[in-house]
Ligand SMILES: C[S@@+](CC[C@H](N)C(=O)[O-])C[C@H]1O[C@@H](n2cnc3c(N)ncnc32)[C@H](O)[C@@H]1O
Protein backbone atom coordinates (compact mmCIF):
# COMPACT_ATOMS: atom_id res chain seq x y z
CA UNK A 467 0.00 0.00 0.00
CA UNK A 468 1.10 3.54 -0.64
CA UNK A 469 2.25 5.76 2.20
CA UNK A 470 4.64 8.41 1.04
CA UNK A 471 5.07 10.63 -1.98
CA UNK A 472 8.16 8.66 -2.99
CA UNK A 473 5.95 5.56 -3.48
CA UNK A 474 3.74 7.14 -6.14
CA UNK A 475 5.41 10.23 -7.63
CA UNK A 476 6.01 10.37 -11.39
CA UNK A 477 8.45 12.27 -13.65
CA UNK A 478 7.79 15.99 -14.18
CA UNK A 479 8.67 17.74 -17.45
CA UNK A 480 10.99 20.71 -16.99
CA UNK A 481 11.49 23.83 -19.08
CA UNK A 482 13.92 26.72 -18.85
CA UNK A 483 12.87 30.28 -18.00
CA UNK A 484 13.87 31.71 -21.37
CA UNK A 485 11.20 29.72 -23.21
CA UNK A 486 7.79 31.06 -24.30
CA UNK A 487 4.12 30.32 -23.62
CA UNK A 488 3.99 28.44 -26.91
CA UNK A 489 7.00 26.26 -25.93
CA UNK A 490 5.30 25.50 -22.62
CA UNK A 491 2.00 24.63 -24.33
CA UNK A 492 3.83 22.32 -26.76
CA UNK A 493 5.66 20.55 -23.94
CA UNK A 494 2.49 20.11 -21.84
CA UNK A 495 0.76 18.50 -24.84
CA UNK A 496 3.77 16.41 -25.89
CA UNK A 497 4.31 15.01 -22.38
CA UNK A 498 0.56 14.79 -21.64
CA UNK A 499 1.24 16.62 -18.38
CA UNK A 500 -0.80 19.24 -16.54
CA UNK A 501 2.23 20.96 -14.99
CA UNK A 502 5.79 21.98 -15.89
CA UNK A 503 8.65 22.77 -13.53
CA UNK A 504 10.38 25.96 -14.70
CA UNK A 505 14.10 25.91 -13.98
CA UNK A 506 16.73 28.64 -13.99
CA UNK A 507 20.01 28.30 -15.93
CA UNK A 508 21.55 26.95 -12.74
CA UNK A 509 18.93 24.21 -12.70
CA UNK A 510 17.01 25.46 -9.67
CA UNK A 511 13.22 25.37 -9.50
CA UNK A 512 12.09 28.93 -10.26
CA UNK A 513 8.37 28.42 -10.89
CA UNK A 514 5.56 26.26 -12.24
CA UNK A 515 3.34 26.59 -15.32
CA UNK A 516 0.01 24.81 -15.71
CA UNK A 517 -2.75 24.82 -18.32
CA UNK A 518 -4.42 27.43 -16.12
CA UNK A 519 -1.59 29.89 -16.71
CA UNK A 520 -1.70 29.21 -20.47
CA UNK A 521 -5.49 29.68 -20.44
CA UNK A 522 -5.22 32.93 -18.52
CA UNK A 523 -2.61 34.19 -20.99
CA UNK A 524 -4.90 33.26 -23.91
CA UNK A 525 -7.73 35.23 -22.31
CA UNK A 526 -5.90 38.52 -22.63
CA UNK A 527 -3.91 38.54 -25.85
CA UNK A 528 -1.95 36.56 -28.38
CA UNK A 529 0.46 35.38 -25.73
CA UNK A 530 2.42 32.72 -27.57
CA UNK A 531 5.70 34.68 -27.67
CA UNK A 532 5.48 35.83 -24.06
CA UNK A 533 8.43 34.60 -21.95
CA UNK A 534 7.56 32.17 -19.14
CA UNK A 535 8.52 34.44 -16.21
CA UNK A 536 5.52 36.60 -17.17
CA UNK A 537 2.99 33.81 -16.61
CA UNK A 538 4.58 31.32 -14.23
CA UNK A 539 3.82 31.04 -10.53
CA UNK A 540 7.00 31.75 -8.56
CA UNK A 541 5.82 30.80 -5.07
CA UNK A 542 5.87 27.07 -5.67
CA UNK A 543 4.13 24.71 -3.27
CA UNK A 544 6.23 21.56 -3.20
CA UNK A 545 6.21 18.16 -1.54
CA UNK A 546 9.05 16.11 -0.06
CA UNK A 547 9.51 12.47 -1.05
CA UNK A 548 8.97 11.50 2.60
CA UNK A 549 5.63 13.31 2.91
CA UNK A 550 2.56 11.31 3.83
CA UNK A 551 0.10 11.19 0.93
CA UNK A 552 -2.91 12.11 3.05
CA UNK A 553 -1.14 15.34 3.99
CA UNK A 554 -0.51 15.94 0.29
CA UNK A 555 -4.23 15.50 -0.44
CA UNK A 556 -5.12 18.10 2.18
CA UNK A 557 -2.51 20.53 0.84
CA UNK A 558 -3.73 20.19 -2.74
CA UNK A 559 -7.23 20.94 -1.50
CA UNK A 560 -6.13 23.82 0.72
CA UNK A 561 -4.25 25.63 -2.04
CA UNK A 562 -6.79 24.68 -4.75
CA UNK A 563 -4.06 23.20 -6.94
CA UNK A 564 -3.83 19.87 -8.74
CA UNK A 565 -0.14 19.06 -8.51
CA UNK A 566 3.10 19.74 -6.66
CA UNK A 567 6.70 19.25 -7.76
CA UNK A 568 8.53 16.84 -5.43
CA UNK A 569 11.85 18.25 -4.28
CA UNK A 570 14.72 17.41 -1.96
CA UNK A 571 18.03 19.14 -1.34
CA UNK A 572 19.33 18.00 -4.68
CA UNK A 573 16.49 19.45 -6.72
CA UNK A 574 13.32 18.41 -8.51
CA UNK A 575 12.59 14.66 -8.30
CA UNK A 576 9.14 14.40 -9.81
CA UNK A 577 5.48 15.36 -9.43
CA UNK A 578 2.60 14.31 -7.15
CA UNK A 579 -0.94 15.18 -8.26
CA UNK A 580 -4.59 14.50 -7.52
CA UNK A 581 -4.71 12.53 -10.77
CA UNK A 582 -1.87 10.24 -9.68
CA UNK A 583 -3.39 9.83 -6.22
CA UNK A 584 -6.80 9.09 -7.68
CA UNK A 585 -5.40 6.49 -10.07
CA UNK A 586 -3.16 4.79 -7.57
CA UNK A 587 -4.75 5.08 -4.18
CA UNK A 588 -8.08 6.56 -3.26
CA UNK A 589 -10.00 5.24 -6.23
CA UNK A 590 -9.11 1.63 -5.52
CA UNK A 591 -12.45 1.34 -3.76
CA UNK B 592 -23.76 11.23 2.79
CA UNK B 593 -23.54 11.65 -0.93
CA UNK B 594 -24.81 9.01 -3.31
CA UNK B 595 -25.80 10.44 -6.64
CA UNK B 596 -24.54 13.09 -8.99
CA UNK B 597 -27.56 15.25 -8.16
CA UNK B 598 -26.33 15.48 -4.54
CA UNK B 599 -23.02 17.11 -5.42
CA UNK B 600 -23.12 18.59 -8.94
CA UNK B 601 -22.40 22.29 -9.43
CA UNK B 602 -23.29 24.89 -12.09
CA UNK B 603 -21.43 24.68 -15.41
CA UNK B 604 -20.65 27.78 -17.49
CA UNK B 605 -22.01 27.63 -21.02
CA UNK B 606 -20.85 29.32 -24.22
CA UNK B 607 -22.27 29.40 -27.73
CA UNK B 608 -20.57 27.78 -30.72
CA UNK B 609 -19.95 31.06 -32.52
CA UNK B 610 -17.51 32.30 -29.86
CA UNK B 611 -13.72 32.12 -30.05
CA UNK B 612 -10.86 30.49 -28.15
CA UNK B 613 -10.22 33.83 -26.46
CA UNK B 614 -13.87 34.11 -25.33
CA UNK B 615 -13.65 30.59 -23.92
CA UNK B 616 -10.40 31.35 -22.10
CA UNK B 617 -11.92 34.50 -20.61
CA UNK B 618 -15.00 32.62 -19.41
CA UNK B 619 -12.97 29.77 -17.90
CA UNK B 620 -10.93 32.32 -15.93
CA UNK B 621 -13.91 34.49 -14.98
CA UNK B 622 -15.94 31.54 -13.69
CA UNK B 623 -12.88 29.76 -12.24
CA UNK B 624 -14.00 26.61 -14.05
CA UNK B 625 -12.01 23.91 -15.80
CA UNK B 626 -14.71 23.10 -18.34
CA UNK B 627 -17.32 24.86 -20.49
CA UNK B 628 -20.43 23.36 -22.07
CA UNK B 629 -20.66 24.53 -25.70
CA UNK B 630 -24.25 24.97 -26.83
CA UNK B 631 -25.81 25.37 -30.26
CA UNK B 632 -28.22 28.21 -31.09
CA UNK B 633 -31.05 25.85 -30.19
CA UNK B 634 -29.51 25.44 -26.74
CA UNK B 635 -28.40 21.82 -27.18
CA UNK B 636 -25.08 20.55 -25.87
CA UNK B 637 -22.77 20.44 -28.90
CA UNK B 638 -19.37 20.00 -27.23
CA UNK B 639 -17.04 20.75 -24.33
CA UNK B 640 -13.95 22.95 -24.05
CA UNK B 641 -11.36 22.59 -21.29
CA UNK B 642 -8.03 24.23 -20.51
CA UNK B 643 -6.48 21.29 -22.33
CA UNK B 644 -8.09 22.35 -25.62
CA UNK B 645 -6.96 25.95 -25.09
CA UNK B 646 -3.44 24.75 -24.29
CA UNK B 647 -3.35 22.55 -27.38
CA UNK B 648 -4.52 25.49 -29.51
CA UNK B 649 -1.77 27.70 -28.00
CA UNK B 650 0.82 25.07 -28.88
CA UNK B 651 0.24 25.45 -32.59
CA UNK B 652 -0.49 29.09 -33.37
CA UNK B 653 -2.00 32.33 -32.23
CA UNK B 654 -5.39 30.70 -31.81
CA UNK B 655 -7.33 33.39 -30.02
CA UNK B 656 -9.67 34.17 -32.93
CA UNK B 657 -10.30 30.54 -33.79
CA UNK B 658 -14.00 29.59 -33.52
CA UNK B 659 -14.84 27.02 -30.84
CA UNK B 660 -16.00 24.23 -33.17
CA UNK B 661 -12.36 23.93 -34.27
CA UNK B 662 -11.08 23.06 -30.81
CA UNK B 663 -14.03 21.63 -28.88
CA UNK B 664 -14.64 17.94 -28.22
CA UNK B 665 -17.92 16.92 -29.84
CA UNK B 666 -18.28 13.42 -28.42
CA UNK B 667 -19.23 14.52 -24.93
CA UNK B 668 -19.13 12.06 -22.05
CA UNK B 669 -21.98 13.06 -19.75
CA UNK B 670 -23.49 11.96 -16.46
CA UNK B 671 -27.14 11.71 -15.38
CA UNK B 672 -28.30 13.28 -12.13
CA UNK B 673 -29.29 9.81 -10.90
CA UNK B 674 -25.84 8.28 -11.52
CA UNK B 675 -23.98 6.77 -8.60
CA UNK B 676 -20.86 8.80 -7.80
CA UNK B 677 -18.57 5.77 -7.61
CA UNK B 678 -19.53 4.96 -11.20
CA UNK B 679 -18.70 8.55 -12.12
CA UNK B 680 -15.25 8.20 -10.53
CA UNK B 681 -14.55 5.09 -12.61
CA UNK B 682 -15.75 6.79 -15.78
CA UNK B 683 -13.58 9.86 -15.22
CA UNK B 684 -10.61 7.56 -14.75
CA UNK B 685 -11.48 5.36 -17.73
CA UNK B 686 -11.75 8.28 -20.17
CA UNK B 687 -8.87 10.22 -18.56
CA UNK B 688 -11.03 13.32 -18.11
CA UNK B 689 -11.62 15.54 -15.11
CA UNK B 690 -15.27 16.54 -15.54
CA UNK B 691 -18.58 15.65 -17.15
CA UNK B 692 -21.60 17.82 -17.88
CA UNK B 693 -24.69 16.52 -16.12
CA UNK B 694 -27.65 16.22 -18.48
CA UNK B 695 -31.22 14.99 -18.54
CA UNK B 696 -33.90 15.15 -21.23
CA UNK B 697 -34.30 18.87 -20.68
CA UNK B 698 -30.66 19.73 -21.22
CA UNK B 699 -27.53 20.62 -19.28
CA UNK B 700 -28.06 20.73 -15.49
CA UNK B 701 -24.53 21.18 -14.19
CA UNK B 702 -21.10 19.59 -13.89
CA UNK B 703 -19.56 16.74 -11.87
CA UNK B 704 -15.77 16.61 -11.60
CA UNK B 705 -12.93 14.91 -9.74
CA UNK B 706 -12.33 18.23 -7.98
CA UNK B 707 -15.92 18.36 -6.68
CA UNK B 708 -15.79 14.70 -5.66
CA UNK B 709 -12.47 15.18 -3.91
CA UNK B 710 -13.74 18.21 -2.02
CA UNK B 711 -17.06 16.76 -1.03
CA UNK B 712 -16.64 13.04 -0.66
CA UNK B 713 -13.49 10.97 -0.95
CA UNK B 714 -11.21 13.39 0.82
CA UNK B 715 -13.30 13.49 3.97
CA UNK B 716 -10.98 10.89 5.47
C1 LIG C 1 -5.34 27.99 -8.31
S1 LIG C 1 -4.92 26.73 -9.48
C2 LIG C 1 -6.48 26.20 -10.10
C3 LIG C 1 -6.46 25.43 -11.41
C4 LIG C 1 -5.75 24.07 -11.59
N1 LIG C 1 -6.36 22.96 -10.96
C5 LIG C 1 -4.22 24.13 -11.39
O1 LIG C 1 -3.70 23.55 -10.39
O2 LIG C 1 -3.55 24.70 -12.26
C6 LIG C 1 -4.15 27.59 -10.84
C7 LIG C 1 -2.89 28.36 -10.48
O3 LIG C 1 -2.17 27.67 -9.46
C8 LIG C 1 -0.80 27.62 -9.82
N2 LIG C 1 -0.22 26.38 -9.29
C9 LIG C 1 -0.51 25.11 -9.66
N3 LIG C 1 0.23 24.24 -8.97
C10 LIG C 1 1.02 24.96 -8.13
C11 LIG C 1 2.03 24.64 -7.16
N4 LIG C 1 2.40 23.39 -6.92
N5 LIG C 1 2.61 25.66 -6.50
C12 LIG C 1 2.26 26.94 -6.74
N6 LIG C 1 1.33 27.32 -7.63
C13 LIG C 1 0.71 26.33 -8.32
C14 LIG C 1 -0.75 27.66 -11.34
O4 LIG C 1 0.47 28.16 -11.80
C15 LIG C 1 -1.96 28.53 -11.67
O5 LIG C 1 -1.56 29.89 -11.75
Ligand SMILES: C[S@@+](CC[C@H](N)C(=O)[O-])C[C@H]1O[C@@H](n2cnc3c(N)ncnc32)[C@H](O)[C@@H]1O
Nearest residue numbers: 639641643664666667668687688689690691692
Ligand atom coordinates in the same frame (compact mmCIF):
# COMPACT_ATOMS: atom_id res chain seq x y z
C1 LIG D 1 -8.05 13.55 -22.28
S1 LIG D 1 -8.44 14.97 -21.28
C2 LIG D 1 -6.97 15.18 -20.28
C3 LIG D 1 -6.79 16.52 -19.63
C4 LIG D 1 -7.77 17.09 -18.59
N1 LIG D 1 -7.75 16.48 -17.30
C5 LIG D 1 -9.19 17.34 -19.12
O1 LIG D 1 -10.14 16.64 -18.70
O2 LIG D 1 -9.33 18.29 -19.90
C6 LIG D 1 -8.40 16.35 -22.39
C7 LIG D 1 -9.43 16.30 -23.50
O3 LIG D 1 -10.61 15.63 -23.05
C8 LIG D 1 -11.73 16.39 -23.46
N2 LIG D 1 -12.78 16.23 -22.46
C9 LIG D 1 -12.78 16.68 -21.18
N3 LIG D 1 -13.93 16.38 -20.57
C10 LIG D 1 -14.71 15.71 -21.47
C11 LIG D 1 -16.01 15.13 -21.46
N4 LIG D 1 -16.78 15.18 -20.38
N5 LIG D 1 -16.45 14.54 -22.59
C12 LIG D 1 -15.69 14.47 -23.69
N6 LIG D 1 -14.45 14.99 -23.77
C13 LIG D 1 -13.96 15.60 -22.68
C14 LIG D 1 -11.26 17.83 -23.57
O4 LIG D 1 -12.07 18.57 -24.46
C15 LIG D 1 -9.83 17.67 -24.03
O5 LIG D 1 -9.75 17.66 -25.44
